[in-house]
Amino acid sequence: MARRTKRIRVTVNGERYEKEVSPSKSLLDFLRMDLNLTGTKEGCGEGECGACSIIMNGKLVDSCLILTVEADGQKIQTIEGISRHDRLHPLQKAFAEKGAAQCGYCTPGMIMAAKYLLDHNPSPTAEQVLKAIAGNLCRCTGYGSIVDAVLSAAKER
Amino acid sequence: MKVVGQGLPRVEILEKVTGESVFGADVRLAAPILIGKILGSPHAHARIKSIDARKAERLPGVKAVVTAQDLPPVKYGRFVRDEEYFAHKKVRLVGDKIAAVAAIDEETAEEAIKLIKVEYEVLPHFTDGVEAMREGAALIHEEYDQYQALSMVEGRKGNICYHKQTVQGDTNRGFQEAERIFEHSFYAPMVHQTYIEPHAVLARVDASGKATVWVPTQAQFFIRASIAEIFQLPLIKVRVIPTEIGGGFGGKMLPTIEPAAVALARKSGMAVQIVMSRAEDFQVANPRTPCHLRYKTGVKLDGTIMAREVELVFGTGAYCGNGLVICQRAEMLASGPYRIPNVKIDLFCAYTNHANCGPYRAPSGPQISFASESQIDIIARELNLDPVEMRLKNAIEEGDTTPACGGPLKSVHAKETLLKAAEAAGWKERRREKNRGRGIALGYWLVGGMASSAGVKLNEDGTATVMTGVIDLSGTVTSLGQIVAEVLGVELDDVHVRTADSDFAPHSTISAGSQALRSMGSATKWAAEEVKKQIMEVAADKLEAEVSDLVVEGKRVYVKGSPERGLSLGQVGQLSLTHKRGPIVSIQSVSIFPNQPAISAHVTDVEVNPETGAVKVLRYVAAQDVGTAINPLSVMGQVQGAVIQGLGQALTEECIFQNGRMINPTFLDYKIFSSLDAPRVEVHLVEHAAEDGPFGAKGIGEPSIIPVPAAVANAVYDAVGVRISDLPLTAEKILMAIQEKNKSG
Numbered sequence: 069m070a071r072r073t074k075r076i077r078v079t080v081n082g083e084r085y086e087k088e089v090s091p092s093k094s095l096l097d098f099l100r101m102d103l104n105l106t107g108t109k110e111g112c113g114e115g116e117c118g119a120c121s122i123i124m125n126g127k128l129v130d131s132c133l134i135l136t137v138e139a140d141g142q143k144i145q146t147i148e149g150i151s152r153h154d155r156l157h158p159l160q161k162a163f164a165e166k167g168a169a170q171c172g173y174c175t176p177g178m179i180m181a182a183k184y185l186l187d188h189n190p191s192p193t194a195e196q197v198l199k200a201i202a203g204n205l206c207r208c209t210g211y212g213s214i215v216d217a218v219l220s221a222a223k224e225r
Numbered sequence: 226m227k228v229v230g231q232g233l234p235r236v237e238i239l240e241k242v243t244g245e246s247v248f249g250a251d252v253r254l255a256a257p258i259l260i261g262k263i264l265g266s267p268h269a270h271a272r273i274k275s276i277d278a279r280k281a282e283r284l285p286g287v288k289a290v291v292t293a294q295d296l297p298p299v300k301y302g303r304f305v306r307d308e309e310y311f312a313h314k315k316v317r318l319v320g321d322k323i324a325a326v327a328a329i330d331e332e333t334a335e336e337a338i339k340l341i342k343v344e345y346e347v348l349p350h351f352t353d354g355v356e357a358m359r360e361g362a363a364l365i366h367e368e369y370d371q372y373q374a375l376s377m378v379e380g381r382k383g384n385i386c387y388h389k390q391t392v393q394g395d396t397n398r399g400f401q402e403a404e405r406i407f408e409h410s411f412y413a414p415m416v417h418q419t420y421i422e423p424h425a426v427l428a429r430v431d432a433s434g435k436a437t438v439w440v441p442t443q444a445q446f447f448i449r450a451s452i453a454e455i456f457q458l459p460l461i462k463v464r465v466i467p468t469e470i471g472g473g474f475g476g477k478m479l480p481t482i483e484p485a486a487v488a489l490a491r492k493s494g495m496a497v498q499i500v501m502s503r504a505e506d507f508q509v510a511n512p513r514t515p516c517h518l519r520y521k522t523g524v525k526l527d528g529t530i531m532a533r534e535v536e537l538v539f540g541t542g543a544y545c546g547n548g549l550v551i552c553q554r555a556e557m558l559a560s561g562p563y564r565i566p567n568v569k570i571d572l573f574c575a576y577t578n579h580a581n582c583g584p585y586r587a588p589s590g591p592q593i594s595f596a597s598e599s600q601i602d603i604i605a606r607e608l609n610l611d612p613v614e615m616r617l618k619n620a621i622e623e624g625d626t627t628p629a630c631g632g633p634l635k636s637v638h639a640k641e642t643l644l645k646a647a648e649a650a651g652w653k654e655r656r657r658e659k660n661r662g663r664g665i666a667l668g669y670w671l672v673g674g675m676a677s678s679a680g681v682k683l684n685e686d687g688t689a690t691v692m693t694g695v696i697d698l699s700g701t702v703t704s705l706g707q708i709v710a711e712v713l714g715v716e717l718d719d720v721h722v723r724t725a726d727s728d729f730a731p732h733s734t735i736s737a738g739s740q741a742l743r744s745m746g747s748a749t750k751w752a753a754e755e756v757k758k759q760i761m762e763v764a765a766d767k768l769e770a771e772v773s774d775l776v777v778e779g780k781r782v783y784v785k786g787s788p789e790r791g792l793s794l795g796q797v798g799q800l801s802l803t804h805k806r807g808p809i810v811s812i813q814s815v816s817i818f819p820n821q822p823a824i825s826a827h828v829t830d831v832e833v834n835p836e837t838g839a840v841k842v843l844r845y846v847a848a849q850d851v852g853t854a855i856n857p858l859s860v861m862g863q864v865q866g867a868v869i870q871g872l873g874q875a876l877t878e879e880c881i882f883q884n885g886r887m888i889n890p891t892f893l894d895y896k897i898f899s900s901l902d903a904p905r906v907e908v909h910l911v912e913h914a915a916e917d918g919p920f921g922a923k924g925i926g927e928p929s930i931i932p933v934p935a936a937v938a939n940a941v942y943d944a945v946g947v948r949i950s951d952l953p954l955t956a957e958k959i960l961m962a963i964q965e966k967n968k969s970g
Contacts, residue, residue: 079635092332106251107244109471111421112503118457119421147244158240164234167858168474171698172241173248173422173471196899205892207421210863210869213899 076140081149087105089136096120097119098136107147118204121177129185158221161213168217170208178204182218191222228710230918232858235703246469249425249441250500259327259498261489262334264341266316268886269578270350280340286333289493292324297457302352303375305545310484317543318508319403319886327489327497354540357384365576386545387574391556393628399532399567403523409600410519413592413953415880417512419897422471428486429496435462436487441470443696444478444735449727451480475584476511478658488641507890511583514539514551518596527617532567535559540577545860547583548574555589556629561597562639562669563619567862568628578885586610587927591934598666598935612648612665636821636915638850643826646848649909650828662944668825672924674818676733677744681752683809687794692721694730695745699926700859704742705749709917712753714778719838731812739924746919748815755811760797763804823928824850827936833944838960842904852915852923864929865906871933873898876953
């Protein structure tokens, strides 16, 4: 079936892409299906769980709530783009060491939310960390180890 | 011990923090993948008059439509064979599967679903177990007495799919001997596991007819068996490849969308992926069984419990499913971790028109503890006893039994765990403040074990590989690696361990019941010990020494007292290839284990806002009896996570139904705890190596969720003097109770 598509240009993790996309496709689906960047997860598709959190033009967003066409011309960073070669981001290292990832499904979104925090507030308090990740649900850890990891990564940086 | 007992990061952690891990919806193939969707019933209970899928089949882009006609006419069910995969005569819940379609994209699949026309005759429905059990209630399964069922499924009648009475002693005599008798009723509604990863599956059927299924499951061998049964295939024609699993908590064991994906793949000849939406997952996946609980307890004035009668009614859902697992657990846990001479337990499992309830982290545990421990609190207050003292007086000790526990209990540390929590919380030194309260509750759980096998092989460079099919939920796989490293005298980095699929792994137990580590860890430890023996045998020949004189340690094997007379494990690995015994490898099996108690004791401080009824958890102290903590980082994480989940069940979570449809199937309306709601959990481990289990480990995945609702309810009473007997303890209920109390007060 012929469906209307729109050509977009987008920079994801430093790579430039030009693609034909359906106007109804979410940015999350575009990342996962068209670019095969499956690190960003879908937990609800309604902007309630934060598993799909990414950074777009310096803002933390739920990629499930954004249409791909809205990302035209934008710069996007996902979990795949925050470690360089084999060097982990301090948050990734701290999440590993502090037991801040159990099942790991919320982890990519959680790390992106934490990165957004540290990008704007390099030495947050525990209270500020709790606020920064309030839009990211985790069902495994109870959040304490995540706060520890973010505080530890902030010190490391 | 060098490696066991270390809080090491999980072996798969780097994949997880980098986003590399492949979860259910992340599997990609070289061949194109169709998108599958399921048509579920809009009615909770209805007769199907006709199904017409012709229009859907003709829609361009649709590659397959399947209904009951495409499957063998098989009735299945672990305890009662009461379920058919696709409904064709009747639907018994909103979302009961009628058909599935596979199309080139999601939009087409959704359009095709809408084109399937089904005519229904709507029937009366029940979402409450007690209502469904009433005399004369419309039958959810008219032909229930023709179903095949296991002989243990007692008391099937009408909408009751299981009724069992368990008696210990004589409760009539016990109540006569008691000086006070207390009777209370409680209710715990359906709650959902809400793993953040919804159910997802990818299936392909190859030219030989073999089905391969990629799925995040807690029970790969059970899923394999279920698919084989539904399609009438030998087990070797089904391969289950477990993906990384984004949380399960008991909800990812029964087959849900997997058979539909296989049916569509078979019919279309292409790979098919199905991913549940969050709303579908809430509506049809396997939530915690709602439960009505009645407790009658007779005590002496000094607090000694003389008799306890318990009646539990579980609404199991439209099919029996794993309903009996919950009942069997409840039978063991219902009277609590107490020494009670006279106990009678009546368990009812009723068919109801909602999702098939399944195990959820400590099945029946939190419901039972909520009722039992709320009542113990009420009794202690009535008798002017300290709640800790009352529990100490009755708590089980070494060699005691509780109903259906399977014999005298060993490795019992109930009193120590209780005292540890009380002491850590400063139970005795508290200061009273207005609207603030403190509550204590015990959790009772028994960890057993199930048939399991695992293998260990020594590689030619001295590293070791573990062959296991166990699913990793709580860090089990890492702990298996630590066990092998400990036995072979190497580091965790020298051991490779990941979950293998059903074609290649020896049979592994399900990751549920807090017994995976106990079962799999034992099999793995025995295999590692056998590998160690083989290492010594090969080394003894080369070193011209007696096996009994050899030591395996520090990645080497050497003669006791002369470390220079030795070989590296790498040398042994190489030698084994030319040695008469051949490559070094062992697979070992274990069977059933006796039950051991894993007791939780929790103390919480809360503040209740008298204007709104809202509860704020100020402090949470959890003591947990764990046997040996193989990996304390994992163990602490399990306790913390379980407590926060339990707080949701205590305060905010409830599946709400209207006309059989869950009306709050979103994270906005079904409120799980966010970072802003969650207190810090102070964890205190009670560590005594248990009599069996690898290095004395018990189980840890479940027990710490059990006492949470009761601890909170007891703290709320302590704060504002109102007793809420139905979960969750919402602000609304508490406020209304406060107003009621003030009116009458």
